[in-house]
Amino acid sequence: xxxxxxxxxxxxxxxxxxxxxxxxxxxxxxxxxxxxxxxxxxxxxxxxxxxxxxxxxxxxxxxxxxxxxxxxxxxxxxxxxxxxxxxxxxxxxxxxxxxxxxxxxxxxxxxxxxxxxxxxxxxxxxxxxxxxxxxxxxxxxxxxxxxxxxxxxxxxxxxxxxxxxxxxxxxxxxxxxxxxxxxxxxxxxxxxxxxxxxxxxxxxxxxxxxxxxxxxxxxxxxxxxxxxxxxxxxxxxxxxxxxxxxxxxxxxxxxxxxxxxxxxxxxxxxxxxxxxxxxxxxxxxxxxxxxxxxxxxxxxxxxxxxxxxxxxxxxxxxxxxxxxxxxxxxxxxxxxxxxxxxxxxxxxxxxxxxxxxxxxxxxxxxxxxxxxxxxxxxxxxxxxxxxxxxxxxxxxxxxxxxxxxxxxxxxxxxxxxxxxxxxxxxxxxxxxxxxxxxxxxxxxxxxxxxxxxxxxxxxxxxxxxxxxxxxxxxxxxxxxxxxxxxxxxxxxxxxxxxxxxxxxxxxxxxxxxxxxxxxxxxxxxxxxxxxxxxxxxxxxxxxxxxxxxxxxxxxxxxxxxxxxxxxxxxxxxxxxxxxxxxxxxxxxxxxxxxxxxx
Ligand SMILES: *[C@@H]1O[C@H](CO)[C@@H](O)[C@H](O)[C@H]1NC(C)=O
Ligand SMILES: *[C@@H]1O[C@H](CO)[C@@H](O)[C@H](O)[C@H]1NC(C)=O
Ligand SMILES: *[C@@H]1O[C@H](CO)[C@@H](O)[C@H](O)[C@H]1NC(C)=O
Ligand SMILES: *[C@@H]1O[C@H](CO)[C@@H](O)[C@H](O)[C@H]1NC(C)=O
Numbered sequence: 001x002x003x004x005x006x007x008x009x010x011x012x013x014x015x016x017x018x019x020x021x022x023x024x025x026x027x028x029x030x031x032x033x034x035x036x037x038x039x040x041x042x043x044x045x046x047x048x049x050x051x052x053x054x055x056x057x058x059x060x061x062x063x064x065x066x067x068x069x070x071x072x073x074x075x076x077x078x079x080x081x082x083x084x085x086x087x088x089x090x091x092x093x094x095x096x097x098x099x100x101x102x103x104x105x106x107x108x109x110x111x112x113x114x115x116x117x118x119x120x121x122x123x124x125x126x127x128x129x130x131x132x133x134x135x136x137x138x139x140x141x142x143x144x145x146x147x148x149x150x151x152x153x154x155x156x157x158x159x160x161x162x163x164x165x166x167x168x169x170x171x172x173x174x175x176x177x178x179x180x181x182x183x184x185x186x187x188x189x190x191x192x193x194x195x196x197x198x199x200x201x202x203x204x205x206x207x208x209x210x211x212x213x214x215x216x217x218x219x220x221x222x223x224x225x226x227x228x229x230x231x232x233x234x235x236x237x238x239x240x241x242x243x244x245x246x247x248x249x250x251x252x253x254x255x256x257x258x259x260x261x262x263x264x265x266x267x268x269x270x271x272x273x274x275x276x277x278x279x280x281x282x283x284x285x286x287x288x289x290x291x292x293x294x295x296x297x298x299x300x301x302x303x304x305x306x307x308x309x310x311x312x313x314x315x316x317x318x319x320x321x322x323x324x325x326x327x328x329x330x331x332x333x334x335x336x337x338x339x340x341x342x343x344x345x346x347x348x349x350x351x352x353x354x355x356x357x358x359x360x361x362x363x364x365x366x367x368x369x370x371x372x373x374x375x376x377x378x379x380x381x382x383x384x385x386x387x388x389x390x391x392x393x394x395x396x397x398x399x400x401x402x403x404x405x406x407x408x409x410x411x412x413x414x415x416x417x418x419x420x421x422x423x424x425x426x427x428x429x430x431x432x433x434x435x436x437x438x439x440x441x442x443x444x445x446x447x448x449x450x451x452x453x454x455x456x457x458x459x460x461x462x463x464x465x466x467x468x469x470x471x472x473x474x475x476x477x478x479x480x481x482x483x484x485x486x487x488x489x490x491x492x493x494x495x496x497x498x499x500x501x502x503x504x505x506x507x508x509x510x511x512x513x514x515x516x517x518x519x520x521x522x523x524x525x526x527x528x529x530x531x532x533x534x535x536x537x538x539x540x541x542x543x544x545x546x547x548x549x550x551x552x553x554x555x556x557x558x559x560x561x562x563x564x565x566x567x568x569x570x571x572x573x574x575x576x577x578x579x580x581x582x583x584x585x586x587x588x589x590x591x592x593x594x595x596x597x598x
Contacts, residue, residue: 002031002032002054002055002056002057002066002077002078002079002162003027003028003029003030003031003032003053003054003055003079003161003162003163003548004028004053004054004055004066004077004078004079004123004124004125004146004160004161004162005020005024005028005051005052005053005054005077005159005160005161005162006050006051006052006053006077006125006127006134006136006159006160006161007019007020007050007051007157007158007159008048008049008050008134008157008158008159008184008186009048009049009155009156009157009158010047010048010156010157010158010186010189010190010193010195011047011048011156011190011193012049012155012156012157014155014157016040016049016050016051017051019051019151019157019159020051020053021165023165023453024161024163024164024165025053027163027164027165027453027454027549028053028055028161028162028163029055030548030549030550030551031055031057031162031163031548031549031551032054032055032056032057032551033055033057033551034056034057034058034063035054035055035056035058035063035065035066036053036054036055036056037053037054037065037066037067038051038052038053038054038067039051039052039053039067039069039075040052041073041075041127043132043186043187043190047186047187047190047191048132048186048187048189048190050075050127050134050186052067052075052077052125052127053067054066054067054077057494057548057551057552057553058308059081059306059307059308059494059495059553060093060094060306060307060308061091061092061093061308062093064093064095064096066078066095068095068096068099070099070103072103072129072130073129074099074102074103074126074127074128074129074130075126075127075129076095076098076099076102076124076125076126076127077124077125077126078094078095078098078099078122078124079122079123079124079144079146079162080094080098080118080120080121080122080123080124080139080144081094081120081121081122081306081553081555082094082097082098082118082119082120082122083119083120083302083303083306083560084119084120084302084561085117085118085119085120085244086098086101086114086117086118098114098118098124101114102114102126102128108183108200108235108239109239111135112181112200112239112240112241113242115137115181115241116241116242116244118139118244119244119560119561119562120139121139121141121143121144121544121555121556122138122139122143122144123136123137123138123139123144123145123146123162123176124136124137125160131185132185132186132187132188133183133184133185133186134183134184134186135181135182135183136160136176136181136182137176137178137180137181137182138176138178138536138541139178139244140178140202140241140243140244140245140561141178141501141532141535141536141540141556141559141564142175142178142535142536142537142540142541143536143540143544143554143556143559144162144540144541144544145162145163145175145540145541145542145544145545145548146160146161146162146175146176146541147160147161147162147163147164147173147174147175147176147457147541148160148173148174148175148176149164149171149172149173149174150171150195150226150227150229150230151171152171152229153194153229156189156190156193156194156195158184158195160176161173162544162545162548163453163454163545163548163549164456165453165456166453166456166457171227172457173456173457174225174457175457175458175536175537175541177221177222177225177536177537178536178537179199179201179202179218179221179222180199180200180201180202180218180240180241181199181200181241182197182198182199182200183197183198183200184196184197184198185198194229194231195229195230195231196230196231196232196233197230197231197232197233198232198233198234198235199218199219199222199232199233199234200234200235200239200240200241201214201215201218201234201240201241202240202241202242202243203240203241203242203243204242204243204246204247205242211238211240215234215238219232219234244561245561245564245565245568246565246568246569247568248525248528248529248532248568249568249569249570249571250522250525250529250571250572251571252521252522252525252571252572252573253571253573288570288574291566292566292567295560295562295563295566296340296344296557296558296560296563297344297347297348298560298562299557299558299560299562299563300341300344300345300347300348300497300557301344301347301348302560303495303497303555303557303560304327304328304345304348304349304495304497305348307327307328307494307495309327309350309353324352324353324354324430325353325354325492325493326353326354326355326356326432326491326492326493327349327353327493327494327495328345328349328353328355328356328493328495328497329355329356329357329358329434329474329476329491329493329495329496329497329552330342330345330355330356330357330358330496330497330498331358331470331473331474331496331497331498331499332357332358332359332415332418332433333359333411333414333415333418334359334411334413334414334415334416334417334418334419335414335418335499336502337499337502337503337508337558338357338418338499339418339421339422340499341497341498341499341557342355342357342418342422343422343425344557345497346422346425346426346429351428351429353430354429354430354431354432355429355430355431355432356432356434356476356491356493357415357418357419357422357431357432357433357434358434358436358473358474358476358478358491358496359411359412359415359433359434359435359436359473359478360411360436360438360469360472360473361411361412361435361436361437361438362437362438362440362443362469363437363438363439363440412435415433416433419431419433432480432489432491433480433481434476434478434479434480434489434491435478435479435480435481435486436472436473436475436476436477436478437478437479438468438472443468443472446468446471446472447464447468450471450549451464451467451468451471451546452464454467454471454542454545454546454549455467455542455545455546458541458542463542466539466542467542467546470498470543470546470547471546471549474496474546474547474550474552474554475550476489476490476491476492476493476550477489477490477491493552494551494552494553495552495553495555496547496552496553496554496555497555497556497557498543498547498554498555498556499557499558500535500539500540500543500556500558500559501532501535501556501558501559501564502558504528504531504532504535505528505532505558505564505567505568505575506567506575506576507524507528507572507575507576507578508576511527512524512527512528512576512578513578515527516578521572521573524572524578525572528572532564535559540556540559
C-alpha cells in the first residue's frame with residue numbers, strides 16, 4: 001500500500017506547489033510511512049509541469065522509493081501488488097518490474113496489454129516522456145483508491161491522489177472511475193489550452209460484437225460526472241483492456257420436471273431414480289465446494305505469503321511464543337466470510353506465527369435511553385445505530401426491522417464463537433482475538449478528526465458507519481485475553497484480510513432475498529452483476545483509504561480474479577438457493593458444513 005499523487009498544470013501562472021497542500025501530504029504519508037519523495041517534471045518549453053509525490057509502505061523485497069525515474073525520463077508511481085500474470089522474481093520488486101515493462105512498450109496497444117495481464121490490485125500514474133503522455137487508472141475492481149480533481153477552465157490544473165481532504169475553496173474531488181485506464185496528451189492539451197482525457201475501457205473480449213454499445217455506455221457514464229470543460233474521448237480504433245475475469249453465467253435452470261403432489265412413494269423405480277438424482281446432485285455440490293475451496297485457498301495463500309517476514313529471519317533464534325509478531329490480520333466478525341478466510345489463512349501462514357482476529361464493538365451506553373424514542377429522532381446519535389459491520393447490520397436488520405440497534409453484542413458474541421471453532425481446528429496456532437471496544441467519545445473524536453476525510457468523497461450514512469467500523473477494526477488497538485486476563489494489545493500486522501465481495505457474489509445480503517422474491521433468478525442475476533460492477537465506487541476505494549491510513553494493506557481474497565471467474569462461471573442456482581432459510585442458502589455455507597476447510 002502506498003500513497004501516490006500527481007499534480008499537473010498546463011500553461012499556468014501558478015506555482016505547481018500551490019496545488020499540493022499540507023493536509024493531503026500528511027494523509028499520503030500515513031499510507032506510506034517508509035519513504036516519501038517528490039519530483040517535478042517540466043516540459044522544455046514549459047507548456048506543462050507535473051509534480052509527482054510517492055509514499056511507500058514497505059511490504060516485500062527491498063525498499064523501492066517512489067517516484068521511479070529512468071534514463072529516458074519516464075516516471076512511475078505504483079500502488080499495487082502483482083499476485084500473478086506478470087512475472088516477478090524472488091529478488092525483484094513489482095514496482096520496478098512494472099516500470100521496466102512499461103518503458104519497453106512501443107505503442108498504446110503494448111501498454112494496454114501489460115495492464116490486461118496483471119492479476120492483483122493496483123492504481124498507478126505513469127509519465128511517458130517520449131510522447132508527453134500521462135497514463136493512470138485503477139484495476140478492474142477498483143481495489144486501490146485513486147481520486148481526481150479538475151481545476152477551472154482558466155487554470156487548467158489537474159490532480160490525482162490516493163487520498164485527499166475536502167477543501168472549502170477548492171473543487172470537488174471524485175474517485176477515478178474503475179472503468180478502464182486514462183491517458184492525457186500533455187503537450188496537445190497545453191496547445192489546445194484545454195484538458196482532454198482518452199479512456200481505454202475494460203471489456204470481456206476485444207472481439208465482442210457490441211463494442212460500439214459498450215464504448216458509448218462507458219463514455220456516457222464517465223463523462224456525466226466530469227466538469228463541462230473536460231473532454232473525454234475514446235480511441236477511434238476502439239482500443240481496450242481485456243477484463244481479467246469471465247462474464248457472469250446468467251443461465252437459469254429449467255423448472256424441475258417433477259409434478260408437485262404426485263405420490264411417488266409406491267413406485268420403487270421412481271424412488272431410486274430420485275435417490276440417484278439426489279446423490280448426483282450431492283456429488284455435484286461436493287465437487288463444486290471443493291473447487292471453490294481450492295481456488296479461494298490459493299487466493300488466500302497469495303495474500304498471506306506475499307509479504308516481508310524478514311525480522312524473524314534476522315534474529316535467527318526461535319522467539320518465545322509471546323514475542324512472535326502476527327504479520328496477517330483478519331477483519332473478524334465471526335460471520336461465515338471472516339471464518340472461512342481465517343481458516344484458510346491458517347493453512348498457509350507459518351504455524352509459529354500468530355494470526356490477529358480483529359473484532360470491533362461499539363460501546364454506546366446512551367443506547368438504552370434512546371430505545372424508547374421514535375424513528376423520527378433526527379439527532380446525529382441515532383445514526384450510530386447503523387454503526388456496525390455490514391454483515392451483522394444485515395442480520396439484525398432482517399430480524400428487528402428498520403430501527404437497528406447493534407452495539408457490542410452481536411459481533412462480539414459471534415466473534416468469540418468463531419474463535420472457539422478456530423481454536424478447535426488448529427489448537428497449536430496462536431489466535432489473537434483482539435477485542436476492540438470503541439466508546440462514543442472516541443468515536444466522535446476520531447470520526448471528526450480523520451475518518452470523515454478518508455471516507456470523502458463518499459458521504460452517505462452507511463459509508464460513515466462502515467467506514468468507522470473498519471477504521472477502528474483495522475487500527476487493531478484493543479485487548480487480548482491472556483490466561484483469562486485482558487491485556488492491552490496492538491496489532492502490527494501490515495496485511496489485513498477482509499471478506500468483502502463474498503456477499504455481492506453469493507447473494508448474501510437481505511436485499512438479494514427481496515430482489516429474488518420480486519424478480520426471480522433473472523432479476524437476481526442482474527442485481528449481482530450490477531453490484532460487482534459498482535463495488536469499486538461503493539466500497540473498495542473507501543476501504544482502501546481507511547485501512548491504508550494505518551500504514552496497512554487491505555487484501556480481498558473473494559475478489560481475486562480466479563475466485564471471481566470461478567464464481568462467475570456458475571449459474572446463480574449453484575451459488576445460492578434463496579428458497580432456503582437465511583444463513584444456509586449459500587455455497588459458502590456448504591464449505592463450513594464439509595468441515596474440510598481445516
Ligand atoms: C517493492 O517495493 C515496495 C517499496 O519498498 C514495497 O512496498 C513492495 O512490497 C515491494 N514489492 C516486492 C514484490 O518486492
Ligand atoms: C488511437 O490509437 C492509435 C493506435 O495506437 C493511435 O495511433 C492514435 O493516435 C490513437 N488516437 C487517439 C485519439 O488517441
Ligand atoms: C470490551 O467489551 C466487552 C463486551 O462488552 C467486555 O466484556 C470487555 O470487558 C470490554 N473490554 C475492556 C478492556 O473494557
Ligand atoms: C453456465 O452454466 C451452465 C449450467 O451449469 C453450463 O452448462 C454452461 O456451460 C455455463 N456457461 C459458461 C459460459 O460457463
